[in-house]
Amino acid sequence: MSKKKQKKTSTSGLSSPSKPSVPPRPHASNKPQYDRAALREDLVLGRFKSFDPDAEAREKQRAAEAAEAAAALAKKRAERLTFTRLITWWASKTIEARKANAPGGKKPQYADIKIPEHWPTPQIPREELQRVKGPRLSRTLYWWLTASKSTPASRTAPSRPPPKYPALQLSPEKPTSLAPLTTTQKAKRARGLYWIAGLGVWAMTSYGAYLYLQYSKAHRIYEQNEREYALGAKSRPEVDTLEVYEGISDRYDAGVRTSERFIGMPLLRRWMLWGLEGDVLEASAGTGRNNPYYNIGRISSITMVDNSPKMLEIAKSDFHKRYPSYGQIAFAAQDASEPISSPSGEGFDRVVQTMGLCSQKSPVDTLRNLERHCKPGGKILLLEHGRSHYAWLNSILDTYVLDHARSWGCFWNRDIGQLLRESGLVVTRISRFHLGTTWLIEASPRPRDAAQVRDETAQPGSLAGDRDCAVKGQPASGAAHATDASESPGGSTAS
Template identity: 40%
Template sequence: MSASRLGRSALKAAKGPAPRPPKNKKTSPATRNPSPSLPKRANPHLLNLNSAEPQTRMPPRIMTILGVSVLGMSTYCGYLYASYRREVTQAQSMTVPEDVSDRYNHTARTFDADVELSEKLMRMGAKRRDLVQQARGDVLEVSCGTGRNLEYYELGEKRALDEKGRVGVRGCRSVTFVDLSPEMVAIAREKFSKLYPGFGRVQFQAQDVKDVAPPSPSSQGQGAYYDTIVQTMGLCSMPDPAGTLRHLGTITEPQDGHILLLEHGRSHYDWLNRVLDNLAPAHADRHGCWWNRDIGQIVRDSGLEVVEEERWHFGTTWRFVLRPKRP
């Protein structure tokens, strides 16, 4: 053996045996697969590119359905806008008189079917009921139409407690229904006979509201005035709605009488009022209704006193309880 080999053997013997890794100690993934060294400016997230999970993609069928839906919706919106512009152009070229009440003679037979769906969606039945159930004493309903309020009347006078706990009279002693359209009055009379076959103190008159006279005095001393006057959706078709309200005030009992109104007209919002204004001539010519009238201004011009006021449906539905202005 050479001297160099002897020296290396002596050096190994001096260092001792090489240490062995423990049998039960598990090496970490980082130890097994050391991360490659990166330059100092490298993004550390680049180390995970190879181990990142694949991103979830939307199935082609879902993407197709969404694309077709968006295309269909945009096409429908475009159709609505084109139809609106066409209607506006046609409406602005029309000459329609202020008095459109004669249209109801032609629409009387189909009127209920025409308004049924829209009134259900707007819950107008509940609003009619809440208004009409306040009627008491000798009652006059003007612009009664086809009698869409008939089912809500409490006929027959009786004493009961009011909402304040005071004893008062509830129910209708008599009811008079008035409308300018004879065809609509005939339909209302037919409905009433089926709903209340035993009630005799009722009248139906086809006449202008301005010609309605106060009731005749009864043997009990009542009369010369109506205790309650009801009007729903009627101001929109009258040539002089403020003058009509003033006349109704002269035949309403001055101390405790009320005029109950449920009307549609202008909105709280200018954008919606522009739509109503643009389409008003065509709507009035077709349905006999100027739906863009300012009901609040009409009431103020009438000189009647406002007891209650409410609005719904972006402000287009108006509810008023009025009475003659007291001196």
């Protein structure tokens, strides 16, 4: 055989047992897999790291926040599980005590619930209780769970957990009372009480001095005016309340909202309108400050009347915003002492007026007209303000009545009790607030037959809720629903 052939056969004989074999390549499982997507992400991240050196720090921060959120979730779940176990144990102990205290011969109330003879007492670590609920509550719960009187005598008390702060030396006995105050602490506490008492006395003294000065000035001006009126030196001025309300209609709500909330007027309005039902007439509706308190589910129809068209337009807009699907509502811009159309022509079940007598030119005629339009057995509800229980406050009201009327269209010194007596209403209840200046009145019409009611009331009107307010001087175009109480002239309410 030639040398070339021998060389060829020697190179091709790899499987010959005489030659050492090549070591096998390691298995694929022993070597990390090639992940093209991960490699691409590393390359892209590396590129962006050259532009944004804080990218790696932000990634670490996001990873730390994710780990923190996961730890918080696990902790919350563990706390819920501990609380559930505690409630279950407490319920079982309560049932067991009721069964034990049940009188003889009586079947237990929870016969189908089986309680083990030796129910294990939950051992909650003291540190966990201190961390979750605080040290004082944790000590109480720990004592209740481990040293309860219901624990059988044969059961050994659990071992005391290790202290959370071993360096602190605690007293072996629990103190029965707080440590006595030192002299410095007593002086500091007394100084604080003196400051509080001093501020209170200063505030009351300042307010009393202010009232005294106002009363003296009011009394002097009032006597001077009365003397000049008696001598004919000057005539009593008149204020057109309609003109005032037309001028302040756009800013009226903003001007009285804060003061009404401060003295609790929304509560009185809600109290007055609580039981409205049937056909309701609201005289002196004003800007609709009673609209939020209507229970329209019990009211058949609402008629709102006011002497100021601008204020009544505001009340109409507010009502439709609050109750867009309620159609049994009518508005009439007229004086409350004129005839008012009702849905049935037989009057109204409830008649309401809020802060209206103070702004009307003839309040007695208005009350009598409201009585004529109220059905027999119906109710007349009034929320008014006027003279007080005290003469010094009435003197202040008398002095500044014209200034207040020019600003708000309200004569706040009228004697509401005298107006009720002159009108002849059957008053069933009177409540007075704010030193007697606020009157909450419930009255009813005098007895009369149904034929007389039909003759006195106006013709029935159509309840067209979307019709515009009637022009002053014309009859109301629709019947009415609930009651409202802002303040307007003539038929308006004033606060």
